[in-house]
Amino acid sequence: MKLNKFQFYLSIYLALLLVFSCESNEPGFNPENTGTDSHYKTRHLVIVVIDGPRFQDTWGDPLKVNIPHFANELASIGINHNRFFNRGATYTTSGVATITTGNYQWMANDGSEVPFFPSIFQMWLKKYGGNPNQAQIITGKKKLSVLADCADPKWRGRFNPMVNTENRDDKKTLNVALSLLEKHHPRMTLIHFRGPDFYGHANDWTNYTKSIKETDQYTYDIWQFLQSDPFYKDVTTLIVTNDHGRHSDGIRDGFVSHGDFCEGCMHINFYASGPDFYSNREINKPRQIVDIASTVATLMDFELPTSSGLVMWELFK
Numbered sequence: 001m002k003l004n005k006f007q008f009y010l011s012i013y014l015a016l017l018l019v020f021s022c023e024s025n026e027p028g029f030n031p032e033n034t035g036t037d038s039h040y041k042t043r044h045l046v047i048v049v050i051d052g053p054r055f056q057d058t059w060g061d062p063l064k065v066n067i068p069h070f071a072n073e074l075a076s077i078g079i080n081h082n083r084f085f086n087r088g089a090t091y092t093t094s095g096v097a098t099i100t101t102g103n104y105q106w107m108a109n110d111g112s113e114v115p116f117f118p119s120i121f122q123m124w125l126k127k128y129g130g131n132p133n134q135a136q137i138i139t140g141k142k143k144l145s146v147l148a149d150c151a152d153p154k155w156r157g158r159f160n161p162m163v164n165t166e167n168r169d170d171k172k173t174l175n176v177a178l179s180l181l182e183k184h185h186p187r188m189t190l191i192h193f194r195g196p197d198f199y200g201h202a203n204d205w206t207n208y209t210k211s212i213k214e215t216d217q218y219t220y221d222i223w224q225f226l227q228s229d230p231f232y233k234d235v236t237t238l239i240v241t242n243d244h245g246r247h248s249d250g251i252r253d254g255f256v257s258h259g260d261f262c263e264g265c266m267h268i269n270f271y272a273s274g275p276d277f278y279s280n281r282e283i284n285k286p287r288q289i290v291d292i293a294s295t296v297a298t299l300m301d302f303e304l305p306t307s308s309g310l311v312m313w314e315l316f317k
């Protein structure tokens with residue numbers, strides 16, 4: 001077959017395109033690379049971060065009136081820490097960045113500063129192929145887009161997860177999250193619900209407690225979706241936690257605000273359910289928000305040398 005001049009140049013262009021498009025995915029996305037060398041059953045992880053409810057209004061309430069799905073359905077299939085704390089900055093950006101990096105850092109809370117340390121998403125994407133759709137951050141506060149990157153020059157702009165952040169109601173965040181889970185089947189996902197914090201700051205007790213009940217429902221909806229989808233069923237671990245609490249009653253303006261080191265601000269929830277963790281168990285050993293990232297790295301089989309947290313071995317069967 002003889003090529004004319006146009007066909008000749010077109011074929012060279014297409015060949016070059018192929019070469020460079022492969023190189024741009026360094027170290028090379030490999031869909032077969034699903035982390036099956038791990039000896040854990042967990043293949044996928046979903047972290048739900050509920051923004052700013054107090055422990056006393058959630059798990060710390062003996063009647064658990066605001067969290068019926070946790071109390072009735074999720075508690076028996078998971079493990080719960082009763083003494084779990086954010087001992088760093090009890091603000092949203094710092095709190096969620098501590099979850100994703102395993103380090104305490106006092107960050108600007110307006111989305112103007114990225115975390116210094118690389119995240120679990122970047123570390124995981126580097127090891128498991130680099131397709132950003134496989135790691136997703138979905139949040140109800142636009143400023144949390146900073147979680148996708150970090151300032152460490154060795155990691156900045158590299159292996160960044162997909163981010164979907166907008167200032168929006170939790171119902172919208174839930175719908176976006178469910179559609180992204182269904183469409184891309186990400187293996188590392190963080191979903192952030194803003195409701196309790198939003199209505200707390202508005203000094204609106206009725207909607208504050210209502211939004212805690214909604215996030216309880218939405219977390220249960222996510223769990224049910226994971227169990228109904230063959231990709232996720234039985235091989236996915238769900239972690240539910242908070243970025244911070246709110247002031248205890250009698251401290252400053254009580255449930256309206258947060259940001260100091262009072263019990264109410266520091267004491268948060270930690271719940272996990274998955275094939276490698278105990279179920280129907282409560283733990284009273286004190287733990288910290290900084291320990292989540294190291295635990296995730298162990299569970300999902302990647303190194304996280306930059307984390308200052310510890311692995312929560314007591315979760316593992």
Ligand SMILES: [Zn+2]
Pocket residue numbers: 052092197201258
């Ligand atoms: Zn707040």
Ligand SMILES: [Zn+2]
Pocket residue numbers: 246247248251257258259260261262263264265266
């Ligand atoms: Zn406080």
